[in-house]
Amino acid sequence: MSAPTQVVPRPRADSRVASQAADAVSPGIGAKKPRLAALSGLRAFAALNIVFFHFSNPKWFGPFAPIVDNGYTSVSFFLLMSGFILAYNYSERAQAGTLKARSFWLARFSRLYPVYVFALLISLGMLVEEWHARSHAQFAWGLALTPLLLQGWSPTLSTFWNTPAWTMCTEAFFYLIFPAVVVWKRPKRLGALLALMLGLWALGMVLPGLYMWLHPDGDLHPGRYTDGFWIRALKFTPPPHVPSFLFGIALADLDRLIPRASRKRLMMGVLGMIGLYLILYYGDKMPYPMMHDGLLMPLYALAILGLAGHNLISRFFGFFPFVAVGQASYCLYILHFNLWNMIHESHLLERTGLIRFDPWLSYGLLIGASVLVMLAIEKPAQRYIRGLLKPA
Numbered sequence: 001m002s003a004p005t006q007v008v009p010r011p012r013a014d015s016r017v018a019s020q021a022a023d024a025v026s027p028g029i030g031a032k033k034p035r036l037a038a039l040s041g042l043r044a045f046a047a048l049n050i051v052f053f054h055f056s057n058p059k060w061f062g063p064f065a066p067i068v069d070n071g072y073t074s075v076s077f078f079l080l081m082s083g084f085i086l087a088y089n090y091s092e093r094a095q096a097g098t099l100k101a102r103s104f105w106l107a108r109f110s111r112l113y114p115v116y117v118f119a120l121l122i123s124l125g126m127l128v129e130e131w132h133a134r135s136h137a138q139f140a141w142g143l144a145l146t147p148l149l150l151q152g153w154s155p156t157l158s159t160f161w162n163t164p165a166w167t168m169c170t171e172a173f174f175y176l177i178f179p180a181v182v183v184w185k186r187p188k189r190l191g192a193l194l195a196l197m198l199g200l201w202a203l204g205m206v207l208p209g210l211y212m213w214l215h216p217d218g219d220l221h222p223g224r225y226t227d228g229f230w231i232r233a234l235k236f237t238p239p240p241h242v243p244s245f246l247f248g249i250a251l252a253d254l255d256r257l258i259p260r261a262s263r264k265r266l267m268m269g270v271l272g273m274i275g276l277y278l279i280l281y282y283g284d285k286m287p288y289p290m291m292h293d294g295l296l297m298p299l300y301a302l303a304i305l306g307l308a309g310h311n312l313i314s315r316f317f318g319f320f321p322f323v324a325v326g327q328a329s330y331c332l333y334i335l336h337f338n339l340w341n342m343i344h345e346s347h348l349l350e351r352t353g354l355i356r357f358d359p360w361l362s363y364g365l366l367i368g369a370s371v372l373v374m375l376a377i378e379k380p381a382q383r384y385i386r387g388l389l390k391p392a
Contacts, residue, residue: 269306
């Protein structure tokens, strides 16, 4: 529950950093923060990019083909964004000592778990494929761990039952540690904060760097089709993604130092997006293990800071249809893989003569189903579970 709104003292006129923070949109401790609509819009594009990565021909997208061809990197964006959004909403309360861990965990559980379980229930048929593809012991472990959001801790079982669900295991771990890490003392000065973020960026490249140096899977040129134990551990287990999450928390601190209307934000957004495009354009020449979190952290940060401002780019991504899909991006992400397979394995489109409109019809069905699940399951379940927090 939100603490009562407190009055924030006016900063001293001779403090440049404090003055910048005051210029930004900064409600009092405990107040609900303004929604950053453009970031919701950006989440829509990131979620759709993952859908297109799994189920499209990148060549369909013309100049955007490099982005789709490397769509797996959008997952890294979501993990960094998770740290940023949580810190944006909760950091001031945590620093003031008013963030209760139990309330936070229940609030995050209410958003994550109901749709997660729904996605597993509609995917029960996928267990038949898992039964035939795995040993009996692996199947039993996968069946036990996946509903508990623990499958991601096993590289071999991380994609069991619902392929994208490993990310929710990582998110659940982030939620678990957030109340503890958000109260760590972090630099207030710009230079020291940037140094911290530089250190987290370097830390995020340690494990990918070790993988490239040691070649533990025996592949001297690992790529997206490398499927050894250690590359799966690097991609799918929570620990390698922790630096990205912490980087996102520090990024929220940096965000508070930059006025929303600053022209610097527009420049940051443009530089971040151009940089991301160039890296992805030459994605085949980039070290594949580094493309997961590490290499792209600063560019994601620039894009987020740009879209969190008041400028032309944020207005574009804040367009209502983009924001609406972005609000359903979790549902789209967790449902898309198995729902796509269910649609096409049923041959419903062939029997109805609608196959000629595919794959665009299927994309529309996925988006529509995601919005429906958000409205019919995610939001009502959230309200019910969060209602348990309120005293009788």
